[in-house]
Amino acid sequence: MTHEPELTSPVDLCLPDGRLNPAAVGWTRRPLHRANLRGWGRTKRWEYWGIVTPDHIVGLVASSLDYAGVHGIYVLERATGRESSWDAVVPLARGARFPARGGEGEVEVRGGGLAIGVRQGPEGASVRAVADGVRLAVEVPLPPGHESLGVVVPWSRTRFQYTVKDVGRPVRGTLELRGETHQVGGPEAFAVLDHGRGRWPYAVTWNWAAGAAPGRAVQFGGKWTDGTGLTENALVVDGRLHKIGEELRWSYDRSDWLRPWRIDGERVTARFEPFHEKVSRMNLGVVANETHQCFGRFSGRALADDGTEVSLDGLVGWAEEARNRW
Numbered sequence: 001m002t003h004e005p006e007l008t009s010p011v012d013l014c015l016p017d018g019r020l021n022p023a024a025v026g027w028t029r030r031p032l033h034r035a036n037l038r039g040w041g042r043t044k045r046w047e048y049w050g051i052v053t054p055d056h057i058v059g060l061v062a063s064s065l066d067y068a069g070v071h072g073i074y075v076l077e078r079a080t081g082r083e084s085s086w087d088a089v090v091p092l093a094r095g096a097r098f099p100a101r102g103g104e105g106e107v108e109v110r111g112g113g114l115a116i117g118v119r120q121g122p123e124g125a126s127v128r129a130v131a132d133g134v135r136l137a138v139e140v141p142l143p144p145g146h147e148s149l150g151v152v153v154p155w156s157r158t159r160f161q162y163t164v165k166d167v168g169r170p171v172r173g174t175l176e177l178r179g180e181t182h183q184v185g186g187p188e189a190f191a192v193l194d195h196g197r198g199r200w201p202y203a204v205t206w207n208w209a210a211g212a213a214p215g216r217a218v219q220f221g222g223k224w225t226d227g228t229g230l231t232e233n234a235l236v237v238d239g240r241l242h243k244i245g246e247e248l249r250w251s252y253d254r255s256d257w258l259r260p261w262r263i264d265g266e267r268v269t270a271r272f273e274p275f276h277e278k279v280s281r282m283n284l285g286v287v288a289n290e291t292h293q294c295f296g297r298f299s300g301r302a303l304a305d306d307g308t309e310v311s312l313d314g315l316v317g318w319a320e321e322a323r324n325r326w
Contacts, residue, residue, distance in 0.1 A: 031101060045096075049192070069095075074278070146239040149166075153198075217235075218234070292321050
């Protein structure tokens with residue numbers, strides 16, 4: 001178990017000299033950190049939106065990795081398993097805009113024939129993405145009292161990451177795919193946000209899992225936070241966040257990613273059964289990535305803060321392993 005402080009007031013992520021502000025280390029229920037990153041080198045900024053509907057899974061990534069902007073649109077058609085993707089690499093992340101604080105301001109990236117824009121405010125977010133053969137236009141309302149998990153992970157005073165994982169958000173709008181329009185919405189549709197700002201080590205591996213169903217959602221992470229004293233694990237019930245302050249045990253077969261995964265701890269006993277594997281690889285020598293993101297269904301249980309057992313049966317989402325040299 002970890003002993004993680006909950007922060008309740010706005011705070012700067014960095015000191016004036018660009019190093020980690022010790023007062024920023026902890027976790028929050030709503031975005032309170034201002035990512036006042038400065039300088040160039042090992043600095044990463046990104047917004048990832050994952051959208052799950054009964055018919056489709058959509059992934060949008062807008063990122064600035066210092067040396068490049070890496071942007072993408074991904075669509076899985078669940079009935080057939082057909083994947084469509086559009087990717088762009090923009091040298092030095094030219095033209096990319098990212099706000100310093102989560103939940104407000106605008107994200108805008110474009111390049112390689114694709115464009116992604118996100119406008120955020122107190123009522124929620126408008127998300128737009130377009131490329132040849134695909135157009136997404138959705139609203140992601142922020143329900144009253146809805147809580148998200150913000151965490152600052154400190155590797156050192158010069159290497160640290162601020163992340164907001166916002167799971168189980170309602171979503172509505174349209175997805176146009178190869179000339180056919182699909183409605184997005186209903187109780188089985190939800191959105192997940194991964195908002196990231198930080199200065200990273202060169203080589204890192206992480207696990208991430210997120211899933212939701214009406215009234216319930218989970219956020220689990222691993223490997224990249226190990227030994228830092230902070231974790232990114234939480235259960236959300238009816239919009240209320242229950243922070244899980246322990247490093248969870250992940251078990252999965254790297255020779256067969258579609259076999260069931262296990263995620264366990266004192267407050268979590270989760271099984272994840274994939275129905276589709278998305279593989280992303282890039283190897284440019286010094287810079288490389290390999291990600292196995294599996295979409296599937298959760299079962300098991302997790303304990304709320306008061307010890308109430310919450311079923312994870314029926315949650316839909318993903319679990320992944322990513323290995324980066326960047």
